[in-house]
Amino acid sequence: MKLNRIGSFIVLGLALVLILSQSGSIPAAAHSTLSGVTAQVNSAAGQNRNSKTQHPTDQAPYKVTVQGRLTDPSGNPITSAVNVSFNVYTTTVGGSPIFSEGPVSVTPDSRGLLTYQLGSTSVISTALVSQFANTLYLGLTVGSDAEMAPRILLTASPYAMSLAPGTVVSGAYDASGNTTNYGVINGVNLDGSSVSNAGLYGKGATGVYGEADPSRGFGGVAGNFVDSGGYPGSQFGISATSNSTGGGDGYGGFFGSYGGGSGNQYGIYALAGSSNNQQQVYASIGVVGLSTANNNNDFTSVGGVFTSTNTSQGVGAIGYGTTAVEGFATSPTSNTPTHGGYFYNNVGSSQRVGVQGIADGTSGGSVVEGAEFSATGNSNADVYGVTAGATGAGNDAAIGVSGTAQGGRSYGGYFTVNGTGGVGMFAQANQPSGLSGDFMSNDSNATIVQVFGRIHATSCCAGASYDIQVRYHGGEALHAGDILAADGVNETFQGVSTLGVIKATADNADAAIGVVQYPIHKSITLKDGQDVWKADDTSSVIQPGELATAIVLGQMQVHVGSAKLKIGTSLTLDASGNLAVADKNATNVIGKVVSQPDKDGNVTVFVNLK
Secondary structure: OOOOEEEEEEEEOOEOOEOEOOOOEEOOOOOOOEEOOEEEOOOOOOOOOHHHHOOOOOOOOOOEEEEEEEEOOOOOEOOOOEEEEEEEEOOOOOOOOOEEEEEEEEOOOOOOEEEEEEOOOOOOOHHHHHHOOOOEEEEEEEOOOOOOOOOEEEOEOHHHHOOOOOOOOOOOOOOOOOOOOOOOOOOOOOOOOOOOOOOOOOOOOOOOOOOOOOOOOOOOOOOOOOOOOOOOOOOOOOOOOOOOOOOOOOOOOOOOOOOOOOOOOOOOOOOOOOOOOOOOOOOOOOOOOOOOOOOOOOOOOOOOOOOOOOOOOOOOOOOOOOOOOOOOOOOOOOOOOOOOOOOOOOOOOOOOOOOOOOOOOOOOOOOOOOOOOOOOOOOOOOOOOOOOOOOOOOOOOOOOOOOOOOOOOOOOOOOOOOOOOOOOOOOOOOOOOOOOOOOOOOOOOOOOOOOOOOOOOOOOOOOOOEEEEEEEOOOOOEEOOOEEEEOOOOEEEOOEEEEEEEEOOOOOHHHEEEEEEEEEEEEEEOOOOOEEEEEOOOOOEEOOOOEEEEEEEEEEEEEOOOOOOOOOOEEEEOOOOOEEEOOOOOOOEEEEEOOOOOOOOEEEEEEEOO
């Protein structure tokens, strides 16, 4: 049988400006019926301890007041206590409730009117409050009855609809003397006990978005943040933090300027006034970048990065001042190098410049320097004005320092030392095949090396030899140690006189000129397009048509197999053109053996063709 009947049901207030309302008649369920349902705000409801953690204490409490008239099946009011359960759904039938409370005991008054505040025993969270922007339904269960059907549709009042997601709240600025609060909406939080107490808080893919409309002739400011300062702690006009842990980019702040006006366009403009801190050299700084990351990977901890995407004339950063750009390196926590300035260029397939310095001295008579590097240190440490290193692979040119000069009296590089015992230039090769110095000229008539002063050599000539560049014209491959004879077909290759040679035999022994050593291959191509050819000491085979080096005076390794040779044995050519022991009457002596054979049958021969 029907136990209860509820009429004139009312659901009251979630927030100060949120009013839910519905009216009409709803058919009865099996045991109870519901009709005449409306809703309005009740901002005077109390606030329990749990709900204080959900919102500020001066905000309307998160409670919904439910009110209705309870009758029996005959329409008589019920005035005794009954148990009621409340559920909020996102669907009209079925589904699981997103909020539940009860059963709770409710006692109607003498007319059967009951009143209850949802949120009294179950906390209405901010997550549930955000759901009130969507379509929701209220379901009620009285006593042992089944839940009433249909569920009650919760609707918004006109004022509440103005706050639905996607709506725009607008209003006119009151210029009648109110010069303190400029916004249409002002967020004021007077609790200054913590920096986390915000005046406004926005959460979303974009937390806060500001757009300025300067159409009335004033300068537009998309966002204006002011810190009045005056307190011991740090003062921030704006503080932005990105905690990105996903695969996308994370920006603490992103500032873009896409204006098309006649004035300057700035993505970000930072201005610092005078500072009273006299202990710092630079106490007033427009922009400061600080990175706290610390590990051993390159470019992990960077104070600031400035990038231009213009591939032709883009400039990453420009500095103006008495000193345009100045860099300081702080002491590291471990034994790692510090850089006052670090410039890296890994873009493009042609010329790449890490640092370019240009000084225009056309209007003055003083010293003009494109770049100046200086270092000051104590007597216990090495001090370098400039250190340049280069790492290359394959046929790439790896040049530590490159100097180019144009003009009548010009210097590609100019090094001066004023100290006693100083060295104007020091070059050192740390690899067995490295050259401590390599001097070349594209002009065949130019002086390659010119020395003013005395030349002093220290233990540098033990392995010295004299070799020449030749072009092999034979028909089969040569090997290091083969004897060469001139064939008379000579040429000039890249300004170097190059003799044509073939393999020496007993028939052309009179034309023997030396012992072949290494092939000559193209090593690198300089940035001006000039090819550099060098002896390839990784190969001992010379192919027909290749350039090669030939030892004409000095020592080199040759293969003699298992022959028993004494130091001082003279070598000559046999009938097939190979090395052989020379007798006392031999006329074509190549050189003398100056070492015992090694495990591979190689001996050192001092070549001395007469």
